[in-house]
Amino acid sequence: MSATRSGQLLAALPARLDGEVFETLLSHGSVRFERIVSLGHTAPAEGWFDQDEHEWVMVLEGAGRLRFEDGRELEMRRGDWVNIPAHVKHQVVWTDPHQPTVWLAVFYA
Amino acid sequence: MSATRSGQLLAALPARLDGEVFETLLSHGSVRFERIVSLGHTAPAEGWFDQDEHEWVMVLEGAGRLRFEDGRELEMRRGDWVNIPAHVKHQVVWTDPHQPTVWLAVFYA
Numbered sequence: 001m002s003a004t005r006s007g008q009l010l011a012a013l014p015a016r017l018d019g020e021v022f023e024t025l026l027s028h029g030s031v032r033f034e035r036i037v038s039l040g041h042t043a044p045a046e047g048w049f050d051q052d053e054h055e056w057v058m059v060l061e062g063a064g065r066l067r068f069e070d071g072r073e074l075e076m077r078r079g080d081w082v083n084i085p086a087h088v089k090h091q092v093v094w095t096d097p098h099q100p101t102v103w104l105a106v107f108y109a
Numbered sequence: 110m111s112a113t114r115s116g117q118l119l120a121a122l123p124a125r126l127d128g129e130v131f132e133t134l135l136s137h138g139s140v141r142f143e144r145i146v147s148l149g150h151t152a153p154a155e156g157w158f159d160q161d162e163h164e165w166v167m168v169l170e171g172a173g174r175l176r177f178e179d180g181r182e183l184e185m186r187r188g189d190w191v192n193i194p195a196h197v198k199h200q201v202v203w204t205d206p207h208q209p210t211v212w213l214a215v216f217y218a
Contacts, residue, residue: 001163004183004192004193004194004197005191006189006192008188009188009189010187010188025190026165026192028163031140031217033165033190033215054110056135056215058118058213068113074115078119079118079119079120079169080115080117081118081142082114083114084113085111085112085113088111088113106142106215108217109138
């Protein structure tokens with residue numbers, strides 16, 4: 001990796017949001033940067049996210065609510081971040097139905 | 110690492126900004142998440158940043174301008190991100206003097 005790469009996280013939002021849209025911004029070794037755009041979506045449809053990687057995730061625009069397996073819930077708005085260690089089960093139980101919610105997710109080992 | 114951790118990137122901005130303020134949000138293995146807050150600062154004072162780690166950096170609020178050793182400049186506003194590979198020399202040549210600029214920087218190997 002020798003050249004710089006750049007982009008805009010809030011531009012070119014998907015025109016249709018039938019489901020959440022995941023886009024990889026950059027991937028290098030065991031680190032991956034993704035943009036996630038939601039509009040009133042919950043995820044996964046059934047059960048829990050149970051990931052092999054750690055995930056650091058922040059809301060850039062909009063709002064969402066996560067639930068963890070122990071019942072704890074976390075409201076997230078612009079600037080809120082959470083670090084979810086691998087195999088800590090979680091769900092997105094609500095996202096703003098009126099405007100897209102834009103998340104930056106960093107997955108790492 | 111087993112417990113979730115969370116925070117707010119735009120809250121509790123430093124009361125004084127005599128210089129840029131760097132805060133580590135989370136560090137795990139070879140990945141480190143930092144918040145950087147600038148107010149009309151340029152950095153480094155002399156010369157270039159020449160880092161052993163790769164850096165993915167995004168503007169959350171405010172605006173800044175980077176310059177690279179090849180003369181290229183990059184204007185950055187809210188949502189703009191850039192990935193700077195290790196040892197790609199760069200400077201922050203301008204940040205907004207009227208409001209704090211909040212950056213998220215992810216350093217990784």
